[in-house]
Amino acid sequence: MPYHWENTSDAEQRLRLWPHNSLPPRGAMAVVLAVFLFGLIPLLAVLGSVLLWGLLPFLLLTVAGLWLAFEANYRARSVHEVLTLSDTQAHLVRLAPRAPRQEWQCNRYWARPEIHPVGGPVPNYVTLAGEGRVVEIGAFLSEDERVSLYDDLVKRLRDPTVG
Known part of the structure; x- marks a missing residue:
């Protein structure tokens, strides 16, 4: 309760x-890290090419958005x-x-x-x-x-x- x-x-x-x-801060960081690591897997295929620099910002935006969403949720639940x-x-x-x-x-x-x-x-x-x-x-x-x-x-x- x-x-x-x-x-x-x-x-x-x-x-x-x-x-x-339901999700402590340590678990939230694990989720963000897992999303980042799984997002890197498709980028391995374009490693060394110019295409990597076109795709990398989308991965970073996804990870940053997820992290900001978790932070906003924790702030809202601090009541x-x-x-x-x-x-x-x-x-x-x-x-x-x-x-x-x-x-x-x-x-x-x-x-x-x-x-x-x-x-x-x-x-x-x-x-x-x-x-x-x-x-x-x-x-x-x-x-x-x-x-x-x-x-x-x-x-x-x-x-x-x-x-």
Whole structure:
């Protein structure tokens, strides 16, 4: 699960959420290297001719484009959220690249999780409502993970001793 609950003290719990990372950076570099090496195989036939210099830029553009795509993907997935539940407060912080820090806070008693099976930007969209605001949580999780997150939120918001 790309989220983790931890008890920071007897009176406080913290939930950390992050997007799933199926390909670590080392694996991405292996893919880029493999594409480059397999791209060199056809160039062996034209080694020593002027045609090599006509084909080589296309290989280099392909490798550079793949590398830039991986970098953009890693940057976009650097978003994470932290929900802190104390005895009296629920505090959510969302940190995303190229976006200001977003915070939401309300009395824990009035905070209520909601799940929207349809009608949200993603299936099983999970929100927290309280203090007159509704905020999303875990929109980057998979559909099953959002259902599990909703169940955890219901249990932990209603019973502070769970955990």
